[in-house]
Amino acid sequence: MKQGPSRRTPLFHIAKRDRMRPAAAWGVRVGAFVLALLLNALFVWCVVRVDPLTFYRTMLRGAFGSSSYLWATFKATAKLLCIAVALAPAFKMRFWNIGAEGQVLIGGMAAAFVMYHYTSLPTPVLFLLMIVCSLLAGGIWGLIPAFFKAKLNTNETLFTLMMNYIATQIVLYFYNEWRGIRSALGMLNSSTKVGWFSSLWGGTSDGSLLQNEDFWFIVIVAVLTVLMYFYLRSTKHGYEIAVVGESGNTARYAGIHVNKVLLRTMILSGAICGFCGFLTVSSQSHTISSEMAGGYGFTAIIVAWLSKFNTFTMAGVALLIVALEKGAALMSNTYGTLGFSAPAADVMVGVMLLVVIGSEFFIQYRVMRSHAGKEAETV
Amino acid sequence: MSEPNCTVIRLQNVTKTFGDVVANHDITMEIRSGEILSLLGENGSGKTTLMNLLAGIYYPDSGDIFVRGERVSIRSPQDAHRLGIGMIHQHFKLVEVFTPVENIVLGLREPYNPAAAEKKIGEICRTYGFSLDLKCRVRDMSVSQKQTLEIVKALYRGAEILILDEPTAVLTPQESDKLFEVLRNMRRDGKAVVIITHKLHEVLSVSDRVAILRKGEYIDTVETAKATEQSLTEMMVGKRVELNIERPPVERREKRLQVAHLSCRGRDGVTALSDVSFEAYGGEILGIAGISGCGQKELLESIAGLQKTEPGSEILYTGPDGKTESLLGKSAKQIRALGVSLSFVPEDRLGMGLVGGMGMTENMLLRHYAEGRSPLTRTRPSRQLAEKVRTDLEVVTPSLRTPVRRLSGGNVQKVLVGREIASEPAVLMTAYAVRGLDINTSYTIYRLLNEQKRKGVAVLYVGEDLDVLLALCDRILVLCGGRVTGVVDAAGTTKEEIGYLMTKQNGTEADAV
């Protein structure tokens, strides 16, 4: 047969996979994870000539090696997971909420505002007010882009992105207002401990788990994770979110009010982010700063995306990322003088994420060698 | 330029299949320069697929294509361009924010010179009598202007063979006449023009020859001068095939639905239904026939509460208890809340009737998930229902949790129909219920519909295969261009009569209820 005029057959042919067995898919992901570990080991070797075995051992120790390392790892995991859990319903609805960072900030800001200004309130009332305000603030921060998406179909990615920096600037404003002429704000109510988790058991700690702020932070996030799992899986709301995410037409067919679900879900997503801000302020930082969310608002997006809306998977992915970060932190403590500085953690996390998200391609698509005789169908 | 009336394209034993479906089977035909050829056939007869083979969209499984006597292989639209073949698809390939000139020169390798291009475009327009405003943006153009632009684009690229896919479907009669005038000018200029259509009057008024396809088979090519509407219809729909579909006699006939003066607009604001009135009775299957896109979808969606209707419309439902409710302006949920048991099997199974990413169990929930006061969904009944549908209708699926998107077309439809029937409806509406299904599954669907009919359900069956409509339905309502052109008794009519009603032009004898 005469060849078509100047149409070269490509070397590879890509087709969408019908499906991949979950086991195989996880195999690909684990393979990617291992590859990323190897790449990171190579990176470390190039920088400080530390052999891979020592490297992995240090990494493991930095993440899980002692009780204080373990606490730090779980605390950070809880925070990252909390934001990812907040994003889960929005992502399941196929709404790109890039604004988690801002929603956490504004929620934390609201909580801090209450604890800064209403120090005389009885503790239960104060906490209730802090929680309600942080939920409201985060919820509103989520609602605004959702409202304009529903009414005018504005681009939610760009909108929520902008909302982040408005929140950042608001926090900076209050930070500088409250700081006054001091060089740094420091912890709020550091003498009275008003609004701190620890004020719930009298401000001092007897060292037990029940009087550990971090413990309660982790417990609350764990409960949230389970609740969100069942919210998405077993409730009518969760069902509606799933249908709207799959197809707006099907949702209409089923009598679902698409815009109502959109607004409700974004309020929820923002409110949980706001709640995370409250948890951070009340149990961890006891103050505000524009770094309150610590970039986890963005990392959580990747966690949520990789986990495909399953909150338990999110816990695993979040733990992996944080462990990598904490391990790298110890690495930089140990080898900092040799040039392995703290930011290397971000590089390593970046490499890991790039490799793992890249592996999704091999789960979604099939790459085939094109045979000379085979026709490239464009059906 | 080719000499007038010589063969420019010859298709030789061309076959194209999609999975199990044979779209074109062993087709041999010719296209000549200096003439307008109509490619006539019902929906699904394979006209568009055949022409897409020439336009480089599809590649034939077997058979040869000759252009000007030389065997060619057309693997991409660019290959088609190089051979001088231009096709105007129903969905225009235009960039909305660009100007017409920008769209026309898009992808060409010649130096970029809008002024020169504009001049050349002007010449083309003058030669063939197009009127095209080059100063506006495509997004501000009407559908007919966009079509003109597509044609000019093809000519600008040196197309000698022009294929138009149902060009008049989106045009007003005046615009159609203008288009035909242009096509005649092209014929005079020695171009080969092919129009894909199912409108007989157009065929007769504009074309020189007519090629007829039926169910993927090539029937014949005849000189238009020697053809009549009667003869063409016969060739297009074929002799009536006796199908082994049961038609149980109508027993109790109770009025369930009364639709009066129903009008609505489609998504693009064009009138989709105008002044449709009819009644549907329990214990009867009412067939709805028509060329696709004549308002069938909007009709069913209006009744199901998914389509906004124009003022003056009326949709009344009378339940088995004799209570009458108006369904107008109510959402699907509100209709259900009234206690109206209305089931709907939409045309777009995975995009509307089912959630592709969910399993059978979760899909059973779709229409009833909101029932009850509990905030939780009740999965047990839907799992039982899924199990029942799976065994009763012999749905082949690895598990009830397997996303239905992964099932075969027939199984997808069984899941959908099974769910809709399970809610014991008083009215059951189906749109193209057997499209793309194999024979066995189709018969399963017919059997299910007849069961519903025996139970006293009012069944609305939108179909495209006239043989099936004649064999299965009790009465057939024919739509053409959003109007009812007739309601006939299925037992006492012929395929030709329905075919004639389907292609009857707007306004001639409309409102015949």
Place this chain on the structure above:
Amino acid sequence: MIWTNILGWVQQAVPFAAFLALAALGELLTEKAGSLNLGTPGTMCVGASAGFITVYSYCNAVEEPSVVLILLISLGSSFLAATLLGLLYSFFTVSLRINQNVVGLVLTIFGCGLAEFLSYYFVKSESGNVRCEAAFRVFTAKIPFLSEKLGWFSELFFRYGFMLYVTIAAVILLSLFFYHTRAGLHLRAVGENPGTADAAGISVTKYRYLASSLGAGLVGMAGLFCVMEFKSGAWSTADVYTLEAFGWLAVALVIFALWKPLNLLWGSLIFGFCYWAYVYLPQLLGVTVSTDLMRMLPYVITILVLILVNLRRHKGDQGPAALGLSYFREER
């Protein structure tokens, strides 16, 4: 007094606007082809650190650094490093078809970390700021005659380094490219409707790769520009955070400019005036404004623009129609 203040405001705002406009120009080029690269902040950091590190090393290594080499080395390495990041973005989003938002965010995390890491590693400064005086002088050199002899005209228009004029030229050139060349037409078609472009024989892959890579290169150069101009040739690892914030501001500016290059020129000026308002407004009008709230303004007006554009429902004002979407021919 008033004149001095206005002049001061302008002289601060213009360079600020210039590097912002250059970064936004890079992102705009990327977005015109339909790729929303949220890795812009990371790219900017990488460009800045790569450019600074190399030129700093060069200046320390030789006695008399040559002007030409300073320019070549600094701009070249920032462009190259950023382009590599852009290539990575293209590979993931175009070839591997991974979601653009996800890839962009990862690249921001990765890029910011990498920039900080590289600075530590190569500049090895515990004391924070490191300055490269020679490079700073090159980047802020004024045009001899024009910058002095024309009175207020010189003060207003010619008191800036050459990069400002390069940026203006780049904006104009890119605008000409988009609207008056065939390649520009094809690039826009890819961003508007990749399906149609593909059918017309335009390689979506090629255009997206090129746009993202070269766009990232511009963003990287903007990063270096920012260090030389805004940071007066000094660099510390903490500047990564500043640059990251400017990177997001550049993304906002693209929206604010409604995806039209020429709008970047005045749009960036508005952002620049907002940024510096806290210094000059009190002196000019006697009102004290919060620095932080003023710096919020660019984002607020960008959101307002986003809303207004959708209110008007005027398609030409909105971004490229296929922005953010992967293209896969076989998916229809």
